[in-house]
């Protein structure tokens with residue numbers, strides 16, 4: 308038997324009541340800036356992985372398949388998900404992957420203890436199904452799991468239509484695949500554009516989708532203090548209003564506050580939001596003039612001047 312310490316990793320934030328995660332275990336979720344990517348992990352290199360699986364089907368199967376690939380033959384995957392966010396589908400996913408598993412239920416989660424399959428054919432096929440690809444219809448690099456990964460979001464389309472040519476230094480907060488950035492960079496008066504997103508998959512895609520020397524790319528959670536941008540002329544954004552699958556209106560308010568903090572006086576923030584979201588109060592608190600600039604398909608566009 309080897310004396311090497313067990314190689315452990317965690318994906319997401321499994322509820323502490325359902326799994327023990329050793330301190331210092333590397334984080335594998337792409338939604339955690341600075342985390343370790345699953346893709347470069349060596350085959351058969353880890354003893355144990357604990358995973359709170361993501362809700363989206365292709366994304367969940369991909370993350371589980373990557374975990375099984377990286378497990379040693381005698382390794383163990385403990386994967387769980389809330390019943391209403393993929394949990395009831397875990398057993399079907401694992402069967403499709405050719406894995407043997409035991410399943411329990413606790414605290415509204417399904418929890419599966421999984422062994423690495425001897426035959427990895429289905430695992431490899433599932434990794435191919437969830438991998439980054441060039442979407443011919445979008446004309447963009449994309450990957451299942453990224454926001455609106457295979458279609459143009461209606462809100463994004465409305466903002467693209469409303470955006471005037473901008474100038475100077477700016478940022479695209481929550482840049483996703485880079486659709487807003489491409490529109491912004493069509494103006495030759497834009498000198499710098501910072502692209503920020505929490506999702507490593509979006510960051511990797513946007514590096515390929517927006518190949519422009521005026522751009523810098525930041526893998527960051529805007530709820531923190533990074534990136535430290537200041538004195539900008541403009542910000543564009545389609546702020547998220549979901550976190551971990553649940554509606555989170557506070558997240559949109561954070562984006563508005565961060566945008567205001569990055570702008571110089573007189574700088575402008577263009578944003579689109581679902582019509583039902585009450586962002587007007589937050590906008591009024593951080594900007595001196597807020598003007599509606601478009602509405603349609605359940606979305607509204609604002610120009611907010613600091």
Ligand SMILES: C[S@@+](CC[C@H](N)C(=O)[O-])C[C@H]1O[C@@H](n2cnc3c(N)ncnc32)[C@H](O)[C@@H]1O
Pocket residue numbers: 454455460463480481482483484485486487503504505506509527528529530544545546547548558
């Ligand atoms: C509604 S999508 C908009 C994406 C893109 N701008 C578009 O219009 O297609 C919001 C984006 O914000 C990112 N995001 C969510 N929470 C974030 C956070 N805390 N910090 C930074 N980015 C975040 C998501 O990954 C997603 O790409």
